[in-house]
Amino acid sequence: MTASVARVLLVVILGLAPWLGCAAGSGYVWISDLPAADRRAPSDPVVRPGDTLSVVVRQQATLSGDFPVQDDGRYTQPLVGHIPVEGLTPKQVQERLAAQLVGIVQEPRVSVAISVPRPPRVAVTGEVATPGRYELHPGDGLLHAIAMAGGLTEFGRADRVFVLRQQPRPLRVRFDYEALAQGDVHGRSFELRDGDVVLVE
Incomplete structure (x- = not known):
């Protein structure tokens, strides 16, 4: 063995x-x-390490994109840093990111989806x-x-x-x-x- x-x-x-x-x-x-x-x-899957998240921040192309979830359950969001997302639904990630963007983006409007599930x-x-x-x-x-x-x-x-x-x-x-x-x-x-x-x- x-x-x-x-x-x-x-x-x-x-x-x-x-x-x-x-x-x-x-x-x-x-x-x-x-x-x-x-x-x-x-029907509402949760985020896992190895997934890829599709993040869209309205009218903020530099903050949008596809981001991999690392082994530690976090992904790296431009201007924000590492955000823990393991075990959250995409909607919960969306709400967490929107809260993190307050003060960085005026009235942040965010959508998050699992684009490539592990x-x-x-x-x-x-x-x-x-x-x-x-x-x-x-x-x-x-x-x-x-x-x-x-x-x-x-x-x-x-x-x-x-x-x-x-x-x-x-x-x-x-x-x-x-x-x-x-x-x-x-x-x-x-x-x-x-x-x-x-x-x-």
């Missing part, structure tokens, strides 16, 4: 720590019982061939995430596949791998989100 892979696995294990105490218990909800709103990605990343661990972190692309679901990790090992239980999520609230969703492979409508409608952990027991 290489040092980089070992570091990835350590991060995944530490991230799972809050869940390990209930791994064998009943602290989960079956995907068929999960409300539809929790299966879909949020692909969501999920961790796949447990009884899979190649545990690690993987980037998802539009349309990639739980089956694809497991496939990227090499599929279930011979010890993996098809009926004990979980997705662990901490935001906006702790959630532990159980799936049946074989039902997913056969086109289960509930499982197919479930959208993985950035930071999710896929655990196969």
